[in-house]
Amino acid sequence: MESVLKLSNENRIYSSKLTYKNLTEVNNNFSLHVNFNGNEKFVLNKKKLRLFPHNFLAINPGTLYSDIIDSDSPVQKLSISFDKGFIDDFKTSFLKNDNSFPDSYGNHLLSQNLTFNETIFPLLGDLKYNIEHLKVLIRSNCQDELLLNEFLYHILLNYCTLYQKDMLFVEERLKDLQFVTRKEIYRRLSLAKEYLYSNFDQKINIYELSKYSCMSATHLIRSFRQAYHTTPHQFLINIRLKQAEFLLKNTSYPINKIVNTVGLDSPSTFIKLFKIRHKITPLKYRTSHHVIN
Amino acid sequence: MRIKYVTIPSGNTAEEETFFVNFLGFKHTGELELWPNVRCKLLSNNDSDIHVAIIPNRSTLNQKAVIIFNTENCLKQYHEITKNGVVFNHKPYYVSAGMIAEFTDKEGNQFILLEERSYIED
Numbered sequence: 001m002e003s004v005l006k007l008s009n010e011n012r013i014y015s016s017k018l019t020y021k022n023l024t025e026v027n028n029n030f031s032l033h034v035n036f037n038g039n040e041k042f043v044l045n046k047k048k049l050r051l052f053p054h055n056f057l058a059i060n061p062g063t064l065y066s067d068i069i070d071s072d073s074p075v076q077k078l079s080i081s082f083d084k085g086f087i088d089d090f091k092t093s094f095l096k097n098d099n100s101f102p103d104s105y106g107n108h109l110l111s112q113n114l115t116f117n118e119t120i121f122p123l124l125g126d127l128k129y130n131i132e133h134l135k136v137l138i139r140s141n142c143q144d145e146l147l148l149n150e151f152l153y154h155i156l157l158n159y160c161t162l163y164q165k166d167m168l169f170v171e172e173r174l175k176d177l178q179f180v181t182r183k184e185i186y187r188r189l190s191l192a193k194e195y196l197y198s199n200f201d202q203k204i205n206i207y208e209l210s211k212y213s214c215m216s217a218t219h220l221i222r223s224f225r226q227a228y229h230t231t232p233h234q235f236l237i238n239i240r241l242k243q244a245e246f247l248l249k250n251t252s253y254p255i256n257k258i259v260n261t262v263g264l265d266s267p268s269t270f271i272k273l274f275k276i277r278h279k280i281t282p283l284k285y286r287t288s289h290h291v292i293n
Numbered sequence: 294m295r296i297k298y299v300t301i302p303s304g305n306t307a308e309e310e311t312f313f314v315n316f317l318g319f320k321h322t323g324e325l326e327l328w329p330n331v332r333c334k335l336l337s338n339n340d341s342d343i344h345v346a347i348i349p350n351r352s353t354l355n356q357k358a359v360i361i362f363n364t365e366n367c368l369k370q371y372h373e374i375t376k377n378g379v380v381f382n383h384k385p386y387y388v389s390a391g392m393i394a395e396f397t398d399k400e401g402n403q404f405i406l407l408e409e410r411s412y413i414e415d
Contacts, residue, residue, distance in 0.1 A: 126387055129410050133366050147372045154368060154385075 001074075005138065007145050010083035011152055015138045017076045021069040026062060030116055031081045032159060033057045033067075034123060034131055037250070038075035041068040049120060050198045053246055056127075058159065060118045078135055082156060086149075090156055117163050119190050120197040127158035170227040185223050188213045192220060192232060200239040201263040206232070240264055241277055248286040255282060298335070298346035302356035303400045309347045310334045312398050316377045319345065350400070358402045367392040367408035374406075 002016035034056045042049045043066040134151045174182045192213040210217040240262040264270045303309035313319040319336040334347040364370040371394040385394040391410035
């Protein structure tokens with residue numbers, strides 16, 4: 001099942017639930033891709049990425065990409081393609097300083113710094129809420145273009161806020177470096193994070209990770225720690241635990257299967273790490289969430 | 294004991310009632326004599342979980358109410374209320390508790406739509 005909602009301003013919302021898809025195209029518009037279960041492969045130029053729940057992928061206009069789904073159970077996804085005119089309006093109208101809004105929560109940003117980064121990001125905060133609301137509207141066959149565009153506007157705003165906060169956060173921590181070096185290190189650290197988000201379920205070797213990020217292993221670990229106050233390994237563990245939480249809440253997979261699915265070594269390691277983070281065992285966590293649901 | 298009615302002071306209770314009925318989708322449920330010769334208009338929303346009492350504003354007091362409506366989808370609610378003709382003070386915006394939109398009636402009573410969002414997991 002796949003549906004496309006084409007709005008009169010050329011914004012498009014794609015909603016699908018598919019077990020198989022193999023599409024290669026160049027989209028001339030900026031697009032965001034979210035999948036709510038399962039995994040989906042993307043090939044962007046030479047980069048091979050996999051998209052899992054809790055993450056989203058931003059693709060820049062003009063990128064040749066393949067979107068591949070090959071799964072036993074249907075993968076539910078949502079993609080939004082933003083027309084260039086809509087993006088231009090967004091940049092000029094909202095991103096100018098508007099002092100009538102309280103700040104600090106992404107209500108205004110500086111337009112001169114606005115760029116889009118083609119990579120995987122975690123689906124968090126307001127973006128997560130607004131995507132979920134849009135999903136419900138699409139499912140209920142909403143045709144109200146004003147309302148849908150309002151959501152697209154906010155989703156674009158949330159994406160820019162998330163990206164700019166991440167960039168500013170890193171640049172602040174690398175402020176002793178020259179501007180050009182800071183930008184380049186941020187780009188390479190983004191590659192490292194993208195690799196971890198894509199391959200967390202595999203055995204990841206620091207040398208493969210550093211090769212992908214175009215840095216030496218030592219430089220990567222040092223810069224990653226400096227920028228994010230954590231190591232790539234700890235960052236990877238967090239991704240695995242987050243995915244495990246999702247599987248505990250949304251599936252009936254036994255612990256062994258969850259451990260294998262998220263790429264951890266053994267159930268005992270998983271339980272230990274999980275208890276450190278949540279102060280309860282995975283099974284108690286699952287029970288408490290099933291009771292709530 | 295529990296709070297049953299949210300009170301809205303108004304210099305023109307009939308006009309205030311029209312505002313609630315036409316713009317916010319409330320229905321008239323009755324009247325209540327709260328003090329001698331002072332009648333309040335009672336209204337409820339569609340789900341009958343919000344009960345409002347519009348009370349005549351005493352001329353010596355310039356009473357104003359601030360009403361916070363909880364909503365599951367602030368943008369959608371904002372859009373629906375806007376379609377009814379209400380002009381919001383500004384577009385919905387983000388605060389640490391979630392998303393907010395606000396408008397004011399002719400009497401100066403302030404209405405806030407609040408969609409509470411949890412960012413703890415982030």
